[in-house]
Amino acid sequence: MNHPEQMYNYNAWANQTILNRIKELPSSVLSQEVNSSFPTIAHALSHIYAVDKMWYLVLTGTGMPEALQACMPLNGEIHGSIDEYMQMFADLSAQYSEWLQGHTNLEQTVLLDNPFAGVRETSLSEMVFHLVNHGTYHRGNVSTMLRQLGHASVMNDYSLFWYQEPTQV
Incomplete structure (x- = not known):
């Protein structure tokens, strides 16, 4: 297994870990409003997805x-x-x-036309690492939101x- 694949597996595991924690809580936790980066945990999960x-x-x-155009509607699609x-x-x-x-070659480069930042050549592995970093950042938001709602979060660090x-995630 290569490093980008290992990092993606971590990302999938961490998502599953925090989703499992949320499943243990009252279902209302998804839609309770908080003063945070997102108005609700459901909004944060929709954004990550x-x-x-x-x-x-x-x-x-x-x-x-x-x-981006294809996925923008998913950002606002709140599930119950x-x-x-x-x-x-x-x-x-x-x-x-x-x-x-x-x-097999995640170091292959492609031209990425990012409407927010411009055009640059980047590797597939860099994109995977960005995806993992983005998920980590927003799982942190979800953890904070859980605490604001009076619930403990769950550890989902890479070191854990x-x-x-090894499981299928």
């Missing part, structure tokens, strides 16, 4: 402007149950795993992932 989906489209050959989010993330994780297993039994 939309961006993960957008990067998947880019990695599989869609131009970034088109991928944690089970829906769990299924969405699991399905996308399976797509990523299949894509990663089929790519090292000690987990």
Whole structure:
């Protein structure tokens, strides 16, 4: 397994870990408003998913402007149950795993046309690392939101992932 694939597996595990924690809590936790980066945990999860989906489209050959346009509606699509989010993330994780297993050269570079930052040449692995970093950042938001709502979060650090039994995520 290569390093980008390992990092993606961590990202999928960390998403699953925090979703499992949210599933343990009252279902209302998804829609309770907080004064944070997102108005609700559901909004944060929808954003994480939309961006993960957008990067998947880019990695599989869609131009970034088109991928952004395709995924923008997902950013505002709020789901009513944690089970829906769990299924969405699991399905996308399976797509990523299949894509990663089929790519032996993640150092391949592509021209990325980012409407917010401009055009640059970047490797597939850099995009995977960005996706993981983005997810880590927003899982931190979700952890803070959980605490604001009076609930403990759950540890989902990369160093904990090292000690987990290998599982399909």
